[in-house]
Amino acid sequence: MAETLFTKIINRQIPADIVFEDNDLIAINDINPQAPVHILIIPKKVIPTINDLTEADMPLIGKMVFLAKKLAYEKGISSDGYRLVYNVNEGAGQTIFHLHLHLIGGRKMNWPPG
Ligand code: 5GP
Numbered sequence: 001m002a003e004t005l006f007t008k009i010i011n012r013q014i015p016a017d018i019v020f021e022d023n024d025l026i027a028i029n030d031i032n033p034q035a036p037v038h039i040l041i042i043p044k045k046v047i048p049t050i051n052d053l054t055e056a057d058m059p060l061i062g063k064m065v066f067l068a069k070k071l072a073y074e075k076g077i078s079s080d081g082y083r084l085v086y087n088v089n090e091g092a093g094q095t096i097f098h099l100h101l102h103l104i105g106g107r108k109m110n111w112p113p114g
Contacts, residue, residue: 004098006042020071024063027071027103036106037075037082041067048097050088068103077105085113 009016010026019039020027030038041064047053053061065084072078082105087094 004046005096006040006098006100007046010042010044020067024060025067027067030102035104035109037072037077037103039068039071039075039103041071041101041103043099047099049094049099050086052099064101068101071103072105075105081105081109083109 005014006026008014009028016031017029018026019029020041023044025041025043027039027041030040043060043064045057045060047057068084069078072082082103085102085104086099087102
């Protein structure tokens with residue numbers, strides 16, 4: 001599979017502001033934050049989109065969401081509220097085809113989203 005921008009970050013070929021890392025996941029501050037807290041939670045395994053998930057990926061998705069919960073608490077946005085977003089394909093605004101969960105918070109969020 002072709003290297004993605006996030007693979008290059010995982011492999012330290014390009015720099016990023018890393019907020020968490022373990023064997024399965026890396027979490028980085030978004031380079032173009034849409035809110036005071038904007039973290040990308042990225043599996044090291046390259047899965048292009050949510051559409052490409054298999055049942056075997058279910059624990060990984062659980063880990064991503066659980067990490068989002070922990071980081072939200074650490075960043076102090078748990079009580080006020082935050083948003084977790086997977087953009088899926090171009091129509092939803094996905095630009096990097098390596099699965100990632102946006103953790104966005106620290107300001108009031110509008111609904112419906114743009
Ligand atoms: P998508 O639009 O695919 O859901 O989200 C991609 C996200 O990656 C965007 O929010 C964008 O700002 C972020 N991004 C793009 N390039 C870089 C980069 O080089 N470093 C970091 N940290 N974030 C990036």
